[in-house]
Amino acid sequence: MEQLGKGSGQIDMGIVFHDVSYTHAKRTALEHKAVNGITLSLPDGQFAAIMGPSGSGKTTLGQLAAGILMPESGLVYVDNIPTNSRKLWSDLSNKVAYVSQFPEHQLFEETVFRDIRYGLRRKKYSDQEITAKVKDAMECVGLAFETYKDRSPFQLSGGEQRRAALAGAIVLEPKILVLDEPTAGLDSWARVKFLRLLTHLQRTKHMTIVCITHYLEDALEFADRLVILNNGSLSCDLKPAEIQWALKELDTALSPTPLLRFREELDSLFPGKIDSEIIQENKLFAFITDRLMRT
Amino acid sequence: MGMTAAAKIPSVVFENVSFRFSEHGEWIVKDINISIAPGEWISIVGGNGSGKSTFVKLVNGLLKPSLGKVIVFGESTDNANLRKIRQSAGIIFQNPDEQTVGATVEEDIAFGLQNLMFPRDEMISRIDRILKLLQLESLRGRPVRMLSGGQKQLVAIAGILVMHPQIIIFDEATSMLDPHNAGKLIGVMSELHRMGLTVLQVTHDPEDIWRADRILVLNNGHLAFAGDIPTLMKQSDILEEAQTLPPFLVRLHKALRQKGIKLPAWSSSEKEVAKLIWELCSTT
Numbered sequence A: 001m002e003q004l005g006k007g008s009g010q011i012d013m014g015i016v017f018h019d020v021s022y023t024h025a026k027r028t029a030l031e032h033k034a035v036n037g038i039t040l041s042l043p044d045g046q047f048a049a050i051m052g053p054s055g056s057g058k059t060t061l062g063q064l065a066a067g068i069l070m071p072e073s074g075l076v077y078v079d080n081i082p083t084n085s086r087k088l089w090s091d092l093s094n095k096v097a098y099v100s101q102f103p104e105h106q107l108f109e110e111t112v113f114r115d116i117r118y119g120l121r122r123k124k125y126s127d128q129e130i131t132a133k134v135k136d137a138m139e140c141v142g143l144a145f146e147t148y149k150d151r152s153p154f155q156l157s158g159g160e161q162r163r164a165a166l167a168g169a170i171v172l173e174p175k176i177l178v179l180d181e182p183t184a185g186l187d188s189w190a191r192v193k194f195l196r197l198l199t200h201l202q203r204t205k206h207m208t209i210v211c212i213t214h215y216l217e218d219a220l221e222f223a224d225r226l227v228i229l230n231n232g233s234l235s236c237d238l239k240p241a242e243i244q245w246a247l248k249e250l251d252t253a254l255s256p257t258p259l260l261r262f263r264e265e266l267d268s269l270f271p272g273k274i275d276s277e278i279i280q281e282n283k284l285f286a287f288i289t290d291r292l293m294r295t
Numbered sequence B: 001m002g003m004t005a006a007a008k009i010p011s012v013v014f015e016n017v018s019f020r021f022s023e024h025g026e027w028i029v030k031d032i033n034i035s036i037a038p039g040e041w042i043s044i045v046g047g048n049g050s051g052k053s054t055f056v057k058l059v060n061g062l063l064k065p066s067l068g069k070v071i072v073f074g075e076s077t078d079n080a081n082l083r084k085i086r087q088s089a090g091i092i093f094q095n096p097d098e099q100t101v102g103a104t105v106e107e108d109i110a111f112g113l114q115n116l117m118f119p120r121d122e123m124i125s126r127i128d129r130i131l132k133l134l135q136l137e138s139l140r141g142r143p144v145r146m147l148s149g150g151q152k153q154l155v156a157i158a159g160i161l162v163m164h165p166q167i168i169i170f171d172e173a174t175s176m177l178d179p180h181n182a183g184k185l186i187g188v189m190s191e192l193h194r195m196g197l198t199v200l201q202v203t204h205d206p207e208d209i210w211r212a213d214r215i216l217v218l219n220n221g222h223l224a225f226a227g228d229i230p231t232l233m234k235q236s237d238i239l240e241e242a243q244t245l246p247p248f249l250v251r252l253h254k255a256l257r258q259k260g261i262k263l264p265a266w267s268s269s270e271k272e273v274a275k276l277i278w279e280l281c282s283t284t
Helices: A002-007 A058-065 A089-095 A112-120 A127-140 A158-170 A188-204 A216-222 A240-249 A258-269 A281-290 B002-008 B052-059 B082-088 B105-115 B120-133 B149-161 B179-194 B206-211 B229-234 B237-241 B248-258 B270-283
Strands: A014-024 A032-043 A047-051 A073-078 A096-099 A176-180 A208-212 A225-230 A233-238 B012-019 B029-036 B041-045 B067-072 B089-092 B167-171 B198-202 B214-219 B222-227
Touching: A014 A058, A014 A208, A032 A058, A032 A073, A032 A208, A032 A233, A047 A058, A047 A188, A047 A216, A058 A073, A058 A096, A058 A176, A058 A208, A089 A096, A096 A158, A112 A127, A112 A158, A127 A158, A158 A176, A158 A188, A176 A188, A188 A208, A188 A216, A216 A240, A216 A258, A225 A240, A233 A240, A240 A258, A258 A281, A258 B248, A258 B270, A281 B248, B012 B052, B029 B052, B029 B067, B029 B222, B041 B052, B041 B206, B052 B067, B052 B089, B052 B167, B052 B198, B052 B214, B082 B089, B089 B149, B105 B120, B105 B149, B120 B149, B149 B167, B149 B179, B167 B179, B179 B198, B179 B206, B206 B229, B214 B229, B214 B237, B222 B229, B222 B237, B248 B270
Parallel strands: A047 A208, A047 A225, A096 A176, A176 A208, B041 B198, B041 B214, B089 B167, B167 B198
Antiparallel strands: A014 A032, A014 A073, A225 A233, B012 B029, B012 B067, B214 B222
16 A cells, blocks of 8 residues: 555546446357446546446446456556456455445345444454444434334335445445445435435545436536446546536537526526526525525 | 216226225325326326325226225226226336336237237237337337337337226336436327326426326325425425425525515426516516
């Protein structure tokens, strides 16, 4: 760790993709190039939304970032460690946690407590330490320890199960969290709550969040950056504030959200007055009530 | 005369319907009364666990009410009419992988008709028509397992439409699709609605409710609201209480109201609302 940092101090910490390709089902009839020549750098502490149509390579990119898949060509680095380095595998697995799509399918222990502590089983912690860590992780995702610890994961609601799965990932205290469509199937309320929780983790624990999502609304509301894939290649890499421009000028395969459509209408009625940085709902509403309508 | 009398029969009626899975279990759906007219588009919203899926399964007899009666086109779901009711009300579920049965697209669509021993000619002509309607002709001989999620959902719809149903139910049918395919599926729903089918849509997407004639809000098994959007807007806390996000423009209205700004009119179009704000700004 130490010596690595010294040797390559000029490289940013975070996840770096260097000309990465990956083919599924190689040399079979189903052979399919999922990711094709992607170069990308996700610095520490960023919330990146990975977007694109079905089959564009999002899940594969997420699994490459988490070190679950190894690139077929090119390299993926996590804090300067190449993910295919066997020697440094345990350093790597301490840094990144991965939450798959429908993580509730991976809940299998009898109680929430046992499920969350599962990832700690090989670490040399005392029972007391384990309890403290599980408690922290549960409180962090909004599952009250005493209320939930002895409950069966199968009796939780969809939103609670997602939070339990997230607690199972953050109990390992990763620096980087990769999530594959974490809100699919949740009701709108639970979805917003879950995403707020992710930005809370990003801010309070300085966690890097890589979140695969179909929802442009959510990406604009919560992410610092939109990485849009198409057909295995990087099609756009934008700041949320650039979205209005990108939807017009680039082939993003995304449709404008109600907020963007409304903003566009406002913009034509109040030319030059609507700051392009305002694409989050609360900011837009506050701008309308406190500035636009007060002048 | 006969026609008008038939037209007056509601497509679905719930009479004091309650449901629980076991005799001492918790009530999943509690004392629901509602009548749905033929050709109505109904959106059903509510948080996870509010009873939405149970509600639609009661409609086509997949579940039977523990108390009360569900009546579909004049016939109760709790007797020998079940087969008929399943034909007249089909459900599309969330997961495209769990609702196809045949090896090829054509076999999958034919499944229901084969079970009813339909004559071959009639079967083929129905399949032809539905494939055309859903623009699936090019997939006819394809293995179902090789299709994308969006295509599988369309095949599942085709399998229901060949039965000539009067009611089609979508239980979060777009939630596992990407926006492009979800949009396509919504287009198909609109087309079926135009053709006169009763559409029941269970959804988590706040913007979906704009298309509906009426919205049902379920909260903890209770029917907290049944009515159109303007009526719902007057009681906008109902959605939040049912753990459901209101649509964007409704959230905007609320934010304005909280700052003491009241728009002179209500509109569901972004353009109109922007104009109302502009007018308010230029008059003060």
